């Protein structure tokens with residue numbers, strides 16, 4: 001198969017970028033999209049042109065590293081698929097394919113197709129955990145968890161943190177990402193003590209990072225390679241509302257100062 | 259090189275407790291003064307960093323990805339073992355110890371394996387407390403499945419995403435500590451060297467992968483949690499970035515490298531489809547619980563699998579190993595797959611594949627049961643191959659997957675270099691010559707949550723804190739050397755690409771140091787590798803500069819280390835003139851074609867000492883003793 005690629009090239013965060021056109025020939029349909037990019041890069045290197053920088057690691061749809069907007073769609077045309085799980089058989093011979101980085105104010109371009117997603121990590125650091133030290137813990141079967149609850153928690157917890165939801169959202173919102181973690185922990189008994197504090201901290205951090213607000217476009221759900229449901233956004237909004245009503249100003253009371 | 263395993267004097271079942279009771283401690287007020295560097299944020303690194311920071315140590319953590327959560331551990335699928343005995347099927351610490359020792363073909367240190375088995379249950383408790391959503395039974399209790407090489411059900415799982423969930427659990431603890439200021443996180447930073455001052459590990463040199471800047475970081479101790487080296491084969495189930503650089507650099511600075519030839523080739527991976535292939539995808543071993551493995555009885559049978567009647571199918575594992583059937587350990591399953599393919603019975607376009615068939619399981623147990631167990635694995639397979647395992651058998655073939663070898667460590671997980679520790683896949687400690695399924699995550703987390711947080715204190719308490727900083731000349735020297743290497747690679751401007759040279763190295767390793775090895779092949783590899791290495795250093799082409807994000811340069815640096823390390827791997831395989839677990843020397847097999855150990859001469863850990871680039875490395879031996887479990891021939895047939 002042969003393709004014409006239009007690829008975003010940008011040297012670093014401080015310079016402007018542009019789309020460049022490259023042709024790749026003799027690509028097998030069983031070749032993955034990233035392998036096609038590898039082939040392009042090897043051929044560019046042979047011609048002494050700097051290869052296209054792009055992120056990838058696991059190449060099996062779980063690390064969340066790969067991040068390309070392909071023909072206007074984050075992770076390309078297939079539903080429930082990351083860029084690294086796309087195969088050239090999903091395209092037509094002779095196709096022109098446009099490849100760009102995630103576009104969002106909160107994800108500045110680092111180089112070519114690579115963006116800086118550290119804002120996501122900071123949202124997690126603000127509260128995406130159960131505070132628990134390492135050491136002896138109670139017997140886990142002492143707290144039974146209905147399998148349907150564990151399953152629903154996992155439906156949210158399976159987020160790979162790739163950022164496609166943000167890239168797809170016309171407002172650049174990070175609601176799906178944030179709500180997935182809020183819901184995962186909020187559904188489980190272990191997450192209850194910090195449930196309302198957590199949602200507040202994470203939502204505030206999300207806003208501080210400059211992500212847009214949610215206007216219910218649901219583009220995030222459509223782009224999510226793990227098909228995480230926007231029902232979790234509703235759940236987060238409810239928890240957030242509740243938290244503003246019930247949360248004491250300092251949940252640890254006087255304990256910190258003693 | 260001094261190799262004192264520091265195994266505590268106590269009966270094996272009391273060793274860890276006795277050791278803990280006698281360990282030196284650092285008091286809570288002093289801990290923040292001690293700085294510990296942790297390289298790697300996989301299960302081992304994230305659990306180690308978060309646990310030490312929670313105790314109060316000042317931790318700096320490094321990974322080369324853009325976020326700690328993306329470490330290769332995220333891709334582990336099937337599950338994690340623990341001897342909880344929830345199934346009432348007779349599981350116990352002893353049994354998990356026994357299975358691990360036997361699975362490793364009696365080539366691991368008993369004391370470490372026992373401790374691992376003992377700590378296994380605490381890991382599940384810890385993970386549940388963090389909110390890891392393990393699968394549950396209808397009554398709300400934790401569910402279990404079985405994994406290869408054992409006769410009990412002790413594997414805990416989250417669908418096929420167990421590694422993801424466990425890593426997100428560990429990384430949530432890490433995030434908590436980053437927020438609290440206990441951990442300073444450095445992402446997109448690659449460690450290029452470890453700095454040794456007066457015999458002790460005192461820091462590292464890193465390259466900022468975005469700006470290209472080289473930086474020094476001083477500390478009171480350094481923990482390497484940098485994962486395994488399966489990518490020496492180019493094609494493996496590991497993430498693209500996995501590499502040997504951190505442990506190899508430490509080795510070149512004096513740390514012993516143990517059993518480099520022990521690497522596991524996983525039986526259930528998707529076969530290679532073409533020259534362009536960049537990595538191989540594992541299909542979780544849990545599939546062998548319900549899938550039946552077969553090939554046509556007749557060579558080069560080109561019929562579609564559904565047209566081949568049962569009588570003409572060779573269910574070779576079930577026939578050869580009636581007791582374990584499709585659940586034999588990985589090395590046995592891989593070797594058998596290679597054998598049937600060597601006999602011309604292989605399937606698929608390349609003939610390098612066998613069927614893994616769910617037809618009977620779907621019929622017996624129904625769509626719902628099979629779907630609940632494997633839905634996402636089936637989907638993953640279909641995404642890659644375009645074929646649905648609901649309708650046609652999967653095709654699978656072995657692929658390099660896990661490396662049991664690694665830095666030599668004592669019972670405290672410290673290398674022979676004081677202050678340099680290794681945890682997780684980066685060390686050699688617990689799996690002998692073969693690792694059983696679902697036990698790597700167990701080891702990573704036992705190391706990180708429960709062992710290193712204590713043993714590091716025992717070490718640190720013996721020294722003053724913060725008596726060295728990056729102004730020490732050893733840091734400038736290490737930075738200069740690292741820069742010299744990078745500049746040299748960039749200046750070659752030859753005509754071969756990093757990818758093509760790495761692929762070539764991979765082929766040599768797969769052919770000569772893969773599923774089966776022999777002296778002749780290994781010697782051939784030992785002459786071929788330096789040739790590739792020469793071409794690397796004389797004819798490599800890297801475009802761009804070192805003062806920017808340059809992925810080709812990153813890959814080149816990793817390949818340069820693989821090109822040295824691979825030779826050591828072959829030397830070790832040659833020196834180990836026996837078969838043991840995954841190390842199958844064709845010269846040494848039983849009449850039935852099983853690995854035949856030579857306990858008389860090889861009941862030891864082979865620990866290699868670097869002797870300079872131009873000299874052959876020196877091998878030391880740590881003798882192994884078998885007291886809790888006497889040696890026996892591994893037998894999965896009866």
Ligand SMILES: Cc1cc2nc3c(=O)[nH]c(=O)nc-3n(C[C@H](O)[C@H](O)[C@H](O)COP(=O)(O)OP(=O)(O)OC[C@H]3O[C@@H](n4cnc5c(N)ncnc54)[C@H](O)[C@@H]3O)c2cc1C
Pocket residue numbers: 297298299300301302303320321322323326328329330331332333334335336337338420421447448449450483484485486495496497500501503504540659660681682683684695696697698699700702
């Ligand atoms: C596909 C697959 C499935 C698996 N399934 C299972 C399973 O079901 N059960 C099980 O028990 N095991 C499984 N394993 C094995 C298990 O996942 C790994 O052995 C384990 O996760 C290794 O963890 P680690 O923490 O030691 O290293 P890794 O997770 O590999 O992490 C290495 C870390 O080191 C960092 N690093 C490396 N080098 C450098 C450097 N030079 N500078 C800076 N940082 C560096 C990386 O950034 C990364 O953060 C599986 C493995 C694979 C490949």
Ligand code: FES
Pocket residue numbers: 055056057058059060061062063064065066082083084085
């Ligand atoms: S490379 Fe890991 S999800 Fe695509």
